Amino acid sequence: MEALQPYQVLGSPGQELFNDFVSVVAKLFDMPIALVSLVRAADVVFIGNAGLPEALVVNREDSMCSVAILNDGLTVFDDIVAEPCELVNPLVAQQMNLGFYAGQALRTPDGLAVGSLCVLDRQRRELSPAEGLLLKDLALVAQELLRLQAVRMADATLVAALRTRLDGPVQQTLTRLATLAELRQLAPPADTEEAQRYDDSRVDEARYLTQTIHRELLAAMAEVV
Known part of the structure; x- marks a missing residue:
């Protein structure tokens, strides 16, 4: 939780720079939804949002991003309907009509996971190995955008x-x-x-x-x- 404090975007959903970034990410993957999230003690705030309601904040127990930050590699659910994530409340994904999730943890320079970059689809889908590498590379970009905020250079x-x-x-x-x-x-x-x-x-x-x-x-x- 302390690692989140330096980021000026904390608690401020809908940052323009992050929104522009995830809009491009969604188009690169040809998916309807892409998000940059920060996982806090009790909730998950989406500071970059393409495809979901603006300024969306959900309970931590309802978000698969809270699972993604636990993994070093990609967190992928090919078919959320048939094989939902057992660590989060499946009702939220059902209500949002989600069929696919892939997320990569975002880390501070010290290696602490504070959020994720993720792409989502309304139907089941498989992420190819090349697409997995692409998502990891894009997560590095998202980390630099976070660092830009942390060092107060985003003027x-x-x-x-x-x-x-x-x-x-x-x-x-x-x-x-x-x-x-x-x-x-x-x-x-x-x-x-x-x-x-x-x-x-x-x-x-x-x-x-x-x-x-x-x-x-x-x-x-x-x-x-």
Whole structure:
């Protein structure tokens, strides 16, 4: 709980920078929901929210993010309806019509888990190994965004500089992903080599953007320091 204190976003859902970030994450995974959460003593607050009600806060016992912070690797529930998480209240997931969850713990520089980056779908789904690596890489970006808050560098100038650096690459990747999605619909069924090539290209494009965001974020922070 003490590790959460330095983060200025604590208790303030709907941070613009985090909302923009998870909006991109949701599009990279082609999922309707992506979240950045902080897990507190009694509840979970979503400081980055794409696809769920704004300023959402849930009881800790109701959120799978409280389970994700217990794991070093990914926490994945392929089919929440058929195989719900036994450590949290399953009624909340049912009420929200959730079918899939994948989350990666977010850690402080000292290694303490304070929250998670997660993606969710309304239907059952499987996360490929490449998508799992992508989510882990994006979690590193989310950790840097948290660190940016903790060291009190998230001023208007820095955020504007980040947008200038990243707006172009983000839009280029999203355009390419949209094109790949259109081509994918014309491809044969999912179990063919051609369809797999489209899926691999989508993940490769997403990982390239993730690396770009991480690099530019570190560069912008270094200039301020």
